Amino acid sequence: MREWHEKYKDDGFVIIGVHTPEFRHERDVKNVENSLLRLNIDFAVAIDNDWKTWRSYNNRYWPAMYFIDKTGQIRYLKIGEGQYAYSESVIQALLAEQYTAN
Amino acid sequence: MIVKTLTKAWTDNGVGRRDRPDLGHSCAVRLSCVRHQGGRRYRIALLALICGLLLAGCVMPSAMPTQSSSGNQVSQSDQDAKVEAIQTRVAEERAEQASNKEDAMAESGDGVQGQTATVEESGAALSPGPTAAQLELLAKLRPQGEAPELLNEVWLNSEPLKLADLRGNVVLVEFWTYG
8 A cells, every 4th residue: 555655646646544443442543643653654544433434435344445536436446455466457557547627 | 908808897897796686785786886986997097008008109119210229339320420410500500690690780770770660669658548458457447436525524644635626536545444
């Protein structure tokens, strides 16, 4: 994830981490902040303590990645770890896709 | 002879099965089953052996003459002939390489032109637009509906973002928890 952020951030690729806590201690924003420092994460992270975004996505899993194209459509959903090479090829293909603003 | 043996083995198997009235029905069936498999294995092994022999028969005749002419003197002259042949081939190859080099030198002007052509082509490939493989992948990645908007007010590492403001960007939304 961090690598993708570094690699593609200048090509129009935005990573947004939505931190939806499972346990009480994960609700503490300070703890999340520390973990970002520890994991050296510098992409945007939304604090979803009230599970608003989680619910609007009807999400059920950690981790779950939604790949959204330039028009705002979800094109690929990856649940769980692994298959990073394929996911990266999805990012590259979506970045290469032509986009004309309405 | 082998065929005879094979047929005999086959018949023996069959006869053996039928000629055991002393065995109970279920037992006979079970035994016949086991034996059948055994017989099959036996037949397969025999077939493999025959095939092997046939193959060896095919290969051997070509190998035979060299083996038969393996007298000391003959092999010596054979070796001499081989060495000579190799030396001639090496000399020929060297000559060919040299002439190829000369050709390459003579065509160096064309080579430069060829290179510029390649550069122009790769430049065209770098222009925006998905490759054929990417188009294929994109066709598989059917739109699954518009991504719901992000509804959070507290953000780290960034001002609050809205997907609506990120059109034209590829966005990866990942749900995670640090715990």
